Amino acid sequence: MNIVLSGVKPTGIPTLGNYLGALKNFVKLQNEMTDYEFFIFIADLHAITIPQDPKELRANIRNLAALYLACGLNKERLTLFIQSEVSAHIEMGNVMQSLSYMGELERMTQFKDKMIKNPNGVTAALFTYPALMAADILLYDAKFVPVGDDQKQHLELTRDLANRFNNRFGDTFQVPEILLTKVGARIKDLQDPSKKMSKSDDSQSKGCIYLLDPLNVIKKKIKSAVTDSEAIVRYDVENKPGISNLMTIYSAITNLSFSEIEKKYEGKGYGDFKGDLAEIVAEEIGKVQEKYNQIINSKELDEILNQGRERATQIATRKIHKIYHKLGIGRF
Numbered sequence: 584m585n586i587v588l589s590g591v592k593p594t595g596i597p598t599l600g601n602y603l604g605a606l607k608n609f610v611k612l613q614n615e616m617t618d619y620e621f622f623i624f625i626a627d628l629h630a631i632t633i634p635q636d637p638k639e640l641r642a643n644i645r646n647l648a649a650l651y652l653a654c655g656l657n658k659e660r661l662t663l664f665i666q667s668e669v670s671a672h673i674e675m676g677n678v679m680q681s682l683s684y685m686g687e688l689e690r691m692t693q694f695k696d697k698m699i700k701n702p703n704g705v706t707a708a709l710f711t712y713p714a715l716m717a718a719d720i721l722l723y724d725a726k727f728v729p730v731g732d733d734q735k736q737h738l739e740l741t742r743d744l745a746n747r748f749n750n751r752f753g754d755t756f757q758v759p760e761i762l763l764t765k766v767g768a769r770i771k772d773l774q775d776p777s778k779k780m781s782k783s784d785d786s787q788s789k790g791c792i793y794l795l796d797p798l799n800v801i802k803k804k805i806k807s808a809v810t811d812s813e814a815i816v817r818y819d820v821e822n823k824p825g826i827s828n829l830m831t832i833y834s835a836i837t838n839l840s841f842s843e844i845e846k847k848y849e850g851k852g853y854g855d856f857k858g859d860l861a862e863i864v865a866e867e868i869g870k871v872q873e874k875y876n877q878i879i880n881s882k883e884l885d886e887i888l889n890q891g892r893e894r895a896t897q898i899a900t901r902k903i904h905k906i907y908h909k910l911g912i913g914r915f
């Protein structure tokens with residue numbers, strides 16, 4: 584059984600960046616990789632590495648589960664579960680911490696970035712975050728891990744930890760490979776294209792499109808996105824980051840290449856381009872919202888999560904016992 588596994592943190596309402604970089608991509612992969620099983624989870628233990636309001640967190644977990652399904656993941660081929668409901672993740676996280684070096688964790692750019700943003704609020708769990716992420720992946724012997732560009736470094740660490748364990752204790756883990764999203768791996772903030780669109784940013788932000796925003800708000804945010812004064816639709820990340828970001832969004836949804844988009848808008852200004860993009864994005868997200876509304880309060884959502892929890896627990900518990908045995912701890 585070959586497994587594709589990924590997770591998203593329930594730290595807010597997912598953004599268009601999460602959708603294009605992660606959710607939509609999972610669906611595409613599920614349709615292409617027909618002989619793989621998909622394990623997708625809600626990384627709520629990762630979410631609490633930064634302070635969360637319990638009420639909001641509970642709602643965000645359910646929203647995310649519903650959004651995964653609303654994006655078109657096939658429940659027949661999916662194990663969808665909540666990380667904290669499978670206790671082997673914490674157990675394995677501890678094993679991975681015992682295997683990781685301080686220096687390795689200190690080099691992680693996600694940790695360094697969060698440290699700069701909020702130097703007094705950095706928790707120990709934020710520091711050991713990548714060890715828990717490695718645990719999530721290695722517990723299931725996932726072969727492929729589809730993630731956005733920002734998670735590349737964490738995946739490399741996971742591979743190092745898998746190899747380290749295999750070398751010390753004998754072949755135990757599948758060494759996972761990253762599956763980078765081709766188009767849409769790093770959607771930028773619409774108001775500040777130097778930073779990535781992030782769901783934990785200010786929820787009033789005009790630069791961030793949330794999947795549950797009303798469609799008219801989404802259109803407005805696209806139309807007021809920052810561009811440049813040249814007014815030519817041309818892909819050039821360095822000199823024209825704003826329009827290049829919008830073209831990435833356009834391409835990820837329509838599958839048109841950058842040169843096809845450039846040709847289509849030759850001689851037209853940004854107004855036409857943004858107007859079309861606003862409609863394209865609103866139509867795509869509108870479909871997701873429609874399905875989301877059918878699922879969010881349904882019993883079926885809980886049934887899917889219960890089944891997911893059971894299947895994940897079965898595999899992960901067996902694996903952690905095997906690992907404890909190899910380490911010589913407990914009586915396994």
Ligand code: ATP
Nearest residue numbers: 592594600604605730731768769770780781782783
């Ligand atoms: P946070 O703001 O809490 O750090 P986030 O919005 O960056 O969260 P994650 O939960 O860390 O999102 O990421 C979920 C998935 O979405 C990952 O695979 C990640 O690579 C992808 N992703 C996140 N932001 C973007 C983005 N701006 N563009 C493309 N993919 C993204």
Ligand code: LTN
Nearest residue numbers: 588589590591592626629716719
């Ligand atoms: N760190 C990831 C979320 C995450 C994840 C994982 C992704 C936690 N565990 C395991 C893939 C596999 C993030 O911030 N996007």
